[in-house]
Amino acid sequence: MTITTDNYELYFYQYAEGELDAAGREAVEAFASQHPELAEELALYDPDLKLTESHIPCPNKESLLHHDRQVLPLWRWVAAACLVGLLGGVWLFWPVSQTPQQLAALHPAEVSNPSTQPKGEADTVEKTDPSILSKPRLAVRTVRKVSMPSVTEERQSVADVAELQMPVEDQPTIQSEISADPMLQSANESAPQLLASAEPVAVEEPTKTLVIEYTDIVLASNVVVEEVDRVEEGKVSTRLRNLRSRVSNTIRDYAYQAYAETRGELLALADR
Amino acid sequence: MTQKEYNNGVSLWADEVYRFAVHCGGGEELSKDAVQEAYASLWECRERIPVEKGKAYLLTVAHNHLMSHHRREQVYQRVLPQLTPAVSVAPDERFDLQEALRKAMARLPHVQQAAIELKDVEGYSCREIAEILSLTEKQVSVYLFRARVSLKKTLIALGYDNNN
Structure with missing residues (x-):
């Protein structure tokens, strides 16, 4: 050293x-x-000459912390919007139906035996069936009822209903969307079997009906739900956005169709 | 270091890092900046820094921040001894050793301030101080020696003796 x-x-x-x-x-x-x-x-040199600890608190210490940001993922907002739209559509078309007892009280003379109802007309004259509701992929089929004054006009009105029902082939937008989507396609194919399995309920009272089917809406919403399940948290795929707008468009189309047809029928009845 | 450990580190070390910065001539605003930068750097590098090295890392970053600031203020630093008022204690005033030491510390070079602070207050060894300040162990020993001699000279000039 x-x-x-x-x-x-x-x-x-x-x-x-x-x-x-x-x-x-x-x-x-x-x-x-x-x-x-x-x-x-x-x-x-004095080794004992030492500084002692003093307390000087750091200001704004909380600003240094890092926390997970609690942000609701966008896909949840999308799912919520779809649900609200779906519920709104169901509410819009939900029938203000009368029970058979109420109908009988209102029109005792016109109530006929259900067994005498022509078989071919049973499919077009329906009201909400609880057994249908229990089927997950089956739409709620509802009826808007317009009471008719006489039995003689009943058969004519049933025939009108058959004409009023818009076949799927006449709905090019919905049909093309369904055919473009494999999931909707498969769901659409299974829909007739599900519909066939539902027991139609005959209406005793002669009514003029407008049948509104929500099959496509419900099937589309099922696809949306399945898609949402697959979407990673915080991300929304383009496909999900398209499905959401498809549901909205379908509800809008049906609403317009129901309005136009009901209005037309009411005007026709007023003319008579 | 996980997020939870980082947040625990804020509770445990923020006061000490801030105090270190203040005692090393940082002042309130510069010390807050140093602490902010130290924790921001720790957060960025948290995955490669073990918990036991967290505080030393913070002190290193804070010290580097202070040093870079002092280097930028080099012109001011050159005239600092002339601007710094002479340390004085009224003869009839009760001699507060720690207060006088703090005032004397302010006249030391920053690296000596940091070495004394880490040694006396934080309790680090020379090897750890060398690691934090990016010096050699011998350099730390020399700085500590010079700092203590300077402090004692200043205190004697103020009227302090061992009997007080």
Whole structure:
């Protein structure tokens, strides 16, 4: 260990802190005796002269924290919008139907035996069937009823209903969308079997009806729900957006169709 | 270091890092900036920094921030000793050693301030201080020696002796 005027501070520090062995201490003392001007520094070194801890709180410490951001994923908003639209559509077309007892009370003379109802007309004259509601992929079939004044006009009105029902082939927009989507396609194919499995309910009272089917709406919404299940959190696929607009458009189309047909029939009745 | 450990680190170390910055001549605003930068850097690098090294990392970043600021203010630093009012304590005033030490500390070079702060207040060894300040262990020993001698000289000039 060679102490020089260039490195003496290191050895003075180690000496004052008691980090040197006996030989080292002797070397430092010998150097200090040879350099009294530097020895003054060693004498000034006070290892006990220490700062003590003081408490200085850091301001705005909370701003340094990092938390997970609680942001509701966009796909949930989309799903909620679809659900609201679907519920709105169902509410719009939900029938204000009367029970058979109420109908009988209102029109006792016109109530006929259900067994006498022509078989071919049963499919077109329906009201909400609880057994249909229990089927997950089957639409709610509802009826808007317009009471007719006489039995003689009943058969004519039933014939009108058959004409009023818009066949699927006449709905090019919906049909093309269904055929473009494999999931809708498969659902659409299974819809007739599901519809056939539902027991039609005959209406005893002669009524003029407008049959509104929600099959496509419900099937489309099922596809939306399945799609939402697959969408990763926080992301919304283009396909989901398209499905959402498809549901909205379908509801709008049906609403317009129901309005136009009901209005037309009411005008026709007014003319009579 | 996980997010939870990082947030625990804010609770545990923020005051100490801020105090270190203040005592190293940071001042309130510069010290807040140093703490912000230190934690921002820790958050960025949290995946490669173990918890036990967290505080040392924060002190390193804070010190580097202070040093870079002081380097930018080099012109001001050159005239600082002339602008800094002389440390004085009224003769009849009760001698507060810690207050006098803090005032004397303000006249030390920043690297010596940091070394003393880390040694006395934070309790780090010379090897750890060398790591934090990016120095060698010998350099830290020399800075500590010079700092303590300077402090003692200033205190003696103020009328302090060991009997007080």
